[in-house]
Amino acid sequence: MRLFLIKILSSIIFLTSTSAFACSISARVSIVGNEFPAIQTVGSGAKECKGAKVSANLTADHQKINVAGMSSEPAEYTSAIVANTSIVALLNEDLIRPLDSLVKKHGKGLKKNQLITIDGKIMAVAFMANAQHLVYRKDILKKLNIDVPKTYEEMLFAAKKIRDAGLVKNPVGGAYKAGWNLAQEFNNMFIGYGGSHFKGNTAEPNVNSESGVKALEMMKALSGYMNPDFLTHDSNATNAEFRAGNVAIMNMWGSRAATLVDVDGVSDEVKNGMDIAGPMTVGGGKIPASTLFWDGWTVAKKISDKEAEATFIAMTNAIRPSIMDNDDIRKQAVWLIDGYKPTEAAKGVFAAAKMSTTPYPMLPYAGLMHSAIGKEISDFMQGKETAKKTLSDIEDAYRASAKEKGFL
Amino acid sequence: MKHKTFFWFILPTFLAMFFFITLPIISVTIQSLHTPHENVLVTVENCDPFGCKKATSINHEATQNLKKNNPLGKYVGLDIYFDRGHLAIEQVKNLWSKTNNFFEFLKLTADLPFYKALFFTLTFTFTVTPIMLVLGLLIALGVNSFNQKLKGLIIFFSLLPMIVTPLIGSIILFWMIDSRGIVGNFLQILFEDPGLSLKASTFLTWIMLIVYGVWHAIPFSFIVFYAGLQTLPKDQIESAQIDGANTFQQTIHIIIPHIMPLITFVTLMQLMDNFRVFEPIVGFNAEAHATSLSWIIFNDLGGETRQLSAAATSSILTIFGIIILLLPVLIKTWKEFEFKK
Secondary structure (H helix, E strand, C coil), X not given: CHHHHHHHHHHHHHHHHHHHCCCECCCCEEEEECCXXXXXXXXXXXXXXXXXXXXXXXXXXXXXXXXHHHHCCCCCCCEEEEECCXXXXXXXXXXXXXXXHHHHHHCCCCCHHHEEEECCEEEEEEEEEEEEEEEEEHHHHHHCCCCCCCEHHHHHHHHHHHHHCCCCCCCEECCCCCCHHHHHHHHHHHHHCCCCCECCCCCCECCCCHHHHHHHHHHHHHHCCCCCCHHHCCHHHHHHHHHCCXXXXXXXXXXXXXXXXXXXXXXXXXXXXXXXXXXXXXXXCCCXXXXXXXXXXXXXXCCCXXXXXXXXXXXXXXXXXXXXXXXXXXXXXXXXXXXCCCCHHHHHHHHHHHCCCEECCCCCCHHHHHHHHHHHHHHHHCCCCCHHHHHHHHHHHHHHXXXXXXXX | CCHHHHHHHHHHHHHHXXXXXXXXXXXXXXXXXXXXXXXXXXXXXXXXXXXXEEEEEECHHXXXXXXXXXCCCEECCCHHXXXXXXXXXXXXHHHHHHCCCHHHHHXXXXXXXXXXXXXXXXXXXXXXXXXXXXXXHHHHHHHHCCCHHHHHHHHHHXXXXXXXXXXXXXXXXXXXXXXXXXXXXXXXXXXXXXXXXXXXXXXXXXXXXXHHHHHHHHHHHHHHHHHHXXXXXXXXXXXXXXXXXCHHHHHHHHHHHHCHHHHHHHHHHHHHHHHCCCHHHHHCCCCCCCCCHHHHHHHHHCCCCCCHHHHHHHHHHHHHHHHHHHHHHHHHHHHHHHHHC
């Protein structure tokens, strides 16, 4: 009997130790990336690897530091977690390496659609999809007998009804903080009205159009139902407003919506009332006023092959199919990982994909356009200038920076 | 001091200044005259989870050759200085010929990013500096006349705003003045306007930043003036009292002339400090309403766009701005020095 117990015990110890040591690496791994639940999961997954130091710097300011941190020789960061927006800066500076041979050697668990290829070379491994979509309070809509908005026009109508009924003073939420966030909301709306940012395949700007004017006017109309401080609210602040019950309908990131009400201090009313739906269309258009994103990881170019291999192993370990067995992790995002079964929280992003939402363009000059929009648009939102003037300011600002960076 | 002694005494400082100030400024100047090479663009096929698509990309091998032959980039002279992001010569000329009156011209010029930042920076500098000088002096005079036992405690509390890191201080205040924060809510009740928001109006944001600037800078002027007050000539004050001068007259005719060098010093420091206002704009999320020259540099450097040449140019323009700003004070000091000689 005693022998039997020892046998069981030792086999348990053996089992747990082998699973913990399943990933072993022989060189340092250093990760930089954005900060939200799914990425934190990836960061801690990489840290499970033993044999060398694995460190992760996950911060909302990752875009400000990843280029600098990967430019030195050797690079400080061996891997950057990026999205289709932020990979461009790394590609432009030639800071990440092709992964074809590493995928062949260590990437058995990866699905083909996880591999991001640029000109035939694998440059990143995606692990999740993301999009902005509707998040709303079903209890409030039900009380007033309003259907779930499918278009921004319906959202405005719902907002008016909620405000008039005196339920929520500023019912609409949105990450309208001047800068990147505000520009992203413009991109969504602009695409929803059928606009395209550049002329054909060139770097010439093309936002000063009727779609641009309509997009700005819709944003202005929405902001009338927002907290007057909207130009200072990023997605964190907007979520806080929703949790506090101050917002009833908003356009929010799928990656944040899933775990939105899972924090302490949220009232039951908000917790039970929250629901999500697909992205909205605008102006009678068919394509949603939203953009599709993938999040994935890259491996730095300016590091030794040994470090690159260790990084690849650790990052692959972080997104191995077996993590899909954990319900909490499964809920965090729309994973692209093999074996993922969608949860209730994923329906918004899935609807976005089904409605053929436009993916954010991976163009070398897209970032310059994004920052020009972010800089110029707040004057219009404050009513300081006309839509036409703002749009021509955006084009001028973009032209100046694109000329400097050698694109025009 | 003998010239030789002076030389050895100043050498370490001089070397440090040369390596850490002069050389970087030269490097930034060179950077501001160059831009990156033109990118060789190619159309390639990119695939992601949402499908494959033809897209434009940079041909690195072709661009690499250009970079190797000329690592500094392309020489563009003063092009960046004159572009829309900086002095915007062409746009300003256009506005000058298009507008009917000077006020309209100013208003439209203030919409260009560089001038927008310059207007706020100058407004901030020229309101915060005088207010802070006067209040700092008043607090110093007040504390000086306090009971000896209480002085230490009062000085400690007066210094607190300067001890708090500017960024942290502004973030704390940012939440306090939120329309649901303690200060914001109080103001709503005070003015009986439930829709009042300090963060939503440009005018109120500017006032808020200026008040913050004063709050943060007062301890500096206060402590310098307070130190100066400890060296007041007692006999002069006594004779003034005997002659029947009241407190105000004593302050104007004895105290202020006595601490004049300190006032010049504080003005000089604060002009420089306030001209490079930066942290409160970030902390108060105020970039929709107010930008400063330093903020433009930070914004160009950060993020995915990394416009090094634009940031270098803004830096050089900021240095010029500080030189122009300090010139009157420097000339005055120099004249006094010559006079004493």
